[in-house]
Structure formats: C-alpha cells, structure tokens
Amino acid sequence: MKxxxxxxxxxxxxxRKQRKYRSNAPLHVKQKFLHAHLSKxxxxxxxxxxxxxxxxxxxxxxxxxxxxxxxxxxxxxxxxTQVYVNGIEFVKRDGTKSRYPLQPSNLMIxxxxxxxxxxxxxxxRK
Numbered sequence: 001m002k003x004x005x006x007x008x009x010x011x012x013x014x015x016r017k018q019r020k021y022r023s024n025a026p027l028h029v030k031q032k033f034l035h036a037h038l039s040k041x042x043x044x045x046x047x048x049x050x051x052x053x054x055x056x057x058x059x060x061x062x063x064x065x066x067x068x069x070x071x072x073x074x075x076x077x078x079x080x081t082q083v084y085v086n087g088i089e090f091v092k093r094d095g096t097k098s099r100y101p102l103q104p105s106n107l108m109i110x111x112x113x114x115x116x117x118x119x120x121x122x123x124x125r126k
Contacts, residue, residue, distance in 0.1 A: 005029075022081070033081045036107045053083055053104050056113030061088065063106040070110065074099070083107060 005024045012018060022033065035050040036059065043049060053059070057073045071087040082101035089097045114120050 027078055030078050030081055034076060034078060034083070034104050036104045036109050039108055039110045042109060042112065051109060051112065053107070053109070054113055054116070054119065056115065057109050058111035059083075059085060059107040060110050061085070061102065061106060062108050064102070066100065066102075077101075 005021075005026060009017075009021055022030075025033075031052065034053050036053050037050050038046065038048060039060075053073055053076050055073050055076060058070065059073060060070045061067055066088050069085075069088055071085040073083055074086045075084040077083070080101070081104070083104055084099045084101060085107075088100050088102065090100050091097055112119075
C-alpha cells in the first residue's frame with residue numbers, strides 16, 4: 001500500500017483507508033483533527049461549535065475510562081494527534097504513574113485559554 005498522502009482522496013467506507021489518510025496526513029491537515037467541541041455556554045458566547053485545542057484550555061473527558069474528569073491541557077501532540085491532560089494518568093503495575101493520551105474528539109472544552117492575541121481575534125470574529 002502506498003504511504004503517500006493524497007489531496008484528491010474524498011472518502012471511503014474502508015476503515016483502513018480512513019486510518020491511512022489520517023496517519024499519512026501532513027501536519028497542516030493533522031492540526032485540523034485537533035479540534036474539540038465547546039460546552040453549551042461557550043458555544044452561545046462565541047457562536048462556534050468547535051475550536052482547536054491549545055495548552056492551558058480546561059477540558060472535560062466525555063468518553064473512556066476517565067469519563068467526566070476535568071483538567072487543563074498539558075500538551076498537544078500534532079504529530080500523534082493526541083492530547084495530554086493534567087491529572088489524567090494511569091498507574092502501572094509497579095506503582096509508577098504515566099500520562100494517558102486522549103483523542104481530541106473525546107474531549108469537551110469548558111474554558112478557553114485566551115492568552116494568545118490571535119486566538120482572541122478568531123473567537124471574537126463571527
């Protein structure tokens with residue numbers, strides 16, 4: 001199977017082709033996969049459904065073993081399309097703790113980090 005990314009790829013029902021598209025996508029396309037839904041209050045305030053995740057955002061986990069837990073985003077990995085949240089870690093057999101990677105689609109933003117000027121402009125723009 002070719003590993004080259006194709007812009008002309010539209011859609012496929014085959015999960016392997018969907019996985020291939022996402023894993024071989026360039027970083028500017030993978031950045032778009034790192035959007036998460038906004039909470040109802042933020043959705044009304046900014047007139048947007050989703051926003052790109054950024055370090056410092058407060059999020060709530062909606063799916064998985066850490067469902068309903070909240071925390072601040074520690075790190076956003078564009079290359080792996082994963083998000084690491086403060087306070088969400090699993091304990092190994094030997095007792096050490098390890099950070100748990102989450103998918104952005106399983107998170108909901110409850111509070112935005114508005115330190116960046118560009119982000120505040122995008123949020124205000126309608």
